[in-house]
Amino acid sequence: MQPDKLIIFDTTLRDGEQCPGASLNIREKLEIARQLSLLQVDVIEAGFPVASPGDFQSVEQIAREIKGSKIAGLARALEKDIEAAAKALEKAESPRIHIFLSTSKTHREHMVRKAEEEIIDMAVKAIRFGKKFCDDIEFSPMDASRTEPQFLARAIAAVIAAGATTVNIPDTVGYSVPEQFGGLIHYLKQNVANIERAVISVHCHNDLGLAVANSLAAVKAGARQVECTVNGIGERAGNAAMEEIVMALKTRKDFFGIETRVDSRHILACSKLVSSLTGFFVQRNKAVVGKNAFAHESGIHQHGFLKKKDTFEIMDPKDVGWEDSELVMGKHSGRNALLHKTKEMGYELSPQELDRLFDEFKVLADEKKEIFDEDIATLIQKQTLSDESLNAYTLGKIKCAFETGAVPQATVELIGRDGKKHAATADGDGPIDSIYNAIDKIAGLSCKLLDYQVQSKTRGKDAQGEVTVRVLHENREVLGKGSGVNTVEASGCAYINAINKLLMKSKAGPVAGGEIPGP
Ligand code: KIV
Ligand code: ZN
Numbered sequence: 203m204q205p206d207k208l209i210i211f212d213t214t215l216r217d218g219e220q221c222p223g224a225s226l227n228i229r230e231k232l233e234i235a236r237q238l239s240l241l242q243v244d245v246i247e248a249g250f251p252v253a254s255p256g257d258f259q260s261v262e263q264i265a266r267e268i269k270g271s272k273i274a275g276l277a278r279a280l281e282k283d284i285e286a287a288a289k290a291l292e293k294a295e296s297p298r299i300h301i302f303l304s305t306s307k308t309h310r311e312h313m314v315r316k317a318e319e320e321i322i323d324m325a326v327k328a329i330r331f332g333k334k335f336c337d338d339i340e341f342s343p344m345d346a347s348r349t350e351p352q353f354l355a356r357a358i359a360a361v362i363a364a365g366a367t368t369v370n371i372p373d374t375v376g377y378s379v380p381e382q383f384g385g386l387i388h389y390l391k392q393n394v395a396n397i398e399r400a401v402i403s404v405h406c407h408n409d410l411g412l413a414v415a416n417s418l419a420a421v422k423a424g425a426r427q428v429e430c431t432v433n434g435i436g437e438r439a440g441n442a443a444m445e446e447i448v449m450a451l452k453t454r455k456d457f458f459g460i461e462t463r464v465d466s467r468h469i470l471a472c473s474k475l476v477s478s479l480t481g482f483f484v485q486r487n488k489a490v491v492g493k494n495a496f497a498h499e500s501g502i503h504q505h506g507f508l509k510k511k512d513t514f515e516i517m518d519p520k521d522v523g524w525e526d527s528e529l530v531m532g533k534h535s536g537r538n539a540l541l542h543k544t545k546e547m548g549y550e551l552s553p554q555e556l557d558r559l560f561d562e563f564k565v566l567a568d569e570k571k572e573i574f575d576e577d578i579a580t581l582i583q584k585q586t587l588s589d590e591s592l593n594a595y596t597l598g599k600i601k602c603a604f605e606t607g608a609v610p611q612a613t614v615e616l617i618g619r620d621g622k623k624h625a626a627t628a629d630g631d632g633p634i635d636s637i638y639n640a641i642d643k644i645a646g647l648s649c650k651l652l653d654y655q656v657q658s659k660t661r662g663k664d665a666q667g668e669v670t671v672r673v674l675h676e677n678r679e680v681l682g683k684g685s686g687v688n689t690v691e692a693s694g695c696a697y698i699n700a701i702n703k704l705l706m707k708s709k710a711g712p713v714a715g716g717e718i719p720g721p
Pocket of ligand 2: 217372374405407437
């Protein structure tokens with residue numbers, strides 16, 4: 203059996219743009235409309251033409267340029283609105299006029315000030331008027347979810363009889379809950395005699411965070427059009443998010459048995475465009491399009507994911523335009539994930555090297571929230587540089603005191619190749635100088651520091667610094683490197699690295715790498 207089709211009616215440019223702070227100019231609206239048509243949404247609601255000359259022009263331009271998607275213009279149940287919408291849509295390949303009128307008791311009494319029969323009469327007249335310009339007429343009884351069901355059913359039967367081809371049931375204030383909203387659609391299917399002559403649509407707001415759930419409950423109950431917006435932007439808490447509706451139906455086709463014609467691979471690009479043009483940032487943990495939507499950090503999740511993706515991933519990130527899932531390296535990551543990451547970065551580590559790297563990685567992960575590839579590369583380099591079999595000394599600890607106006611002083615403890623601890627205290631012109639003087643004392647050398655540089659190797663405030671020193675001793679010049687989040691400690695490591703090279707060279711011949719020929 204062929205799966206049913208769901209019509210995706212995108213209202214990013216109308217309801218989405220209506221939300222405070224999201225206003226877009228004509229050029230920006232066109233850009234979004236082009237992206238929506240690439241996505242192959244069925245209907246693009248381009249604006250509310252009577253609302254302003256700018257709105258009129260953008261609907262007109264989108265109608266002229268965009269092919270392949272139906273273009274809708276919004277209108278109140280008033281002749282001047284319908285005329286404006288019809289005029290703006292004149293050049294559309296496939297136009298739709300979307301007429302709305304409030305039906306709930308509170309709206310009837312306080313907004314439109316009309317009785318039930320007057321509302322029905324006004325809606326019917328508006329539809330007949332719209333039909334003069336356009337065959338495709340959608341009618342929305344505003345605040346439908348809070349309208350008395352019997353009256354709603356009567357109003358809907360009347361507008362369908364007058365020629366409405368789509369009847370949209372808005373949950374205007376986001377008041378419904380899924381079971382109830384699905385029940386309302388079911389009720390209308392049972393109680394509106396001519397309901398089969400129109401497509402049932404739903405339009406849910408997200409005031410209780412239920413817009414997508416309500417829309418899907420309605421689809422399950424028989425709705426065949428969903429009105430939604432990119433990233434869920436819209437009045438107040440927004441509308442149902444288009445990307446969530448599309449991916450829920452695609453991922454849970456087993457449950458819904460319904461397809462959309464949306465080319466989901468363009469979802470992320472569209473989300474980014476809407477976010478950058480409206481200035482509405484997408485939260486990191488937002489479903490489908492948030493930065494974390496396909497990022498795994500927990501060690502257990504990473505372990506399962508590396509064995510088989512579907513252990514912790516229900517969608518393929520490529521299906522929505524992401525390049526791939528991301529293994530975020532952080533304090534929750536396990537040894538397996540680190541191994542995978544180092545392989546991906548092109549390193550072949552022995553099990554012992556991996557063990558050492560993992561220990562250092564865990565220490566760093568406690569200091570730094572997110573570990574980037576550069577951080578891991580720096581740790582690996584640091585390991586190579588501090589290969590103990592080549593070193594005369596490794597760093598034990600550094601204590602360094604600095605106070606304005608006082609002479610800086612440092613105490614350094616180094617560990618010799620035999621495991622013995624050697625400590626010395628020295629003054630200096632600055633804290634780093636005092637550390638270096640203390641190291642010289644232990645090593646029994648008198649070195650001259652020719653150059654000292656610190657570079658940020660990774661990103662963020664807690665980035666790792668890489669310190670490079672050029673050290674001269676008895677006409678020999680060597681380069682030393684050290685890195686870490688603590689740049690004072692990294693400075694000590696860089697100097698020890700240089701000292702080791704000087705000592706090794708004198709005892710065991712040249713040490714590979716890092717040597718600068720003397721003058
Ligand atoms: O939320 C609403 O009721 C609307 C209508 C105009 C469909 O946006
Ligand atoms: Zn709305």
